[in-house]
Amino acid sequence: MPSEVQVLKAHVSVNVRNVERSVAFYTKMLGIEPSKVRTGYAKFDVQNPPLNLALNEVPQLAGAGALSHLGLQVASTEDVLAMRQRWAEAGLVTRDEMQTDCCYATQDKTWVRDPDGNQWEAFVVLKDNLPEVERAGACATTSAAGCACASASA
Structure with missing residues (x-):
């Protein structure tokens, strides 16, 4: 990454079957509330470590995915x-x-x-x-x- 680029934080977007259920899990795991919740979407703005974690609802998601x-x-x-x-x-x-x-x-x-x-x-x-x-x-x-x-x- 070029040294003149200031990266603020990493971003991870995870497909989930049910946003509400996943928000409950990630709230416990991260110890913070989501910074944004919309229909089929939630975002956690984690400060330590700097991370933008997005959850995208895909109800038909099969298996655990390729991750x-x-x-x-x-x-x-x-x-x-x-x-x-x-x-x-x-x-x-x-x-x-x-x-x-x-x-x-x-x-x-x-x-x-x-x-x-x-x-x-x-x-x-x-x-x-x-x-x-x-x-x-x-x-x-x-x-x-x-x-x-x-x-x-x-």
Whole structure:
């Protein structure tokens, strides 16, 4: 990206089957209310990290879509655990992967799944750029399903 371009925040637009149900989930997950709600549409203007998250209602949406997963990279394992605690206290089901090799890095992470099956992770990179010789592929697990980098279907 050219250095003279000032990017304000990333934008992610997610297709959902039911906006109201998804707004309830994302309000819990993000800990904020949406900044805009219209028929078939909602937007969350997240400040930390800077993110414009849009939800677009597509009632006929089939399956979990082609999206692998979404994530929030945090600074420490303590931050991962704090996210897990906040999500659990909000009534969301979490799943942990600690000291896991994924995407050629060792990471600690926790996961939640939205009402349409989209998975979000909060993760910290503990050791980056693991060489290919140390592992059989992008993930150290025996099946691709064991690593969200290859498949977020766990």
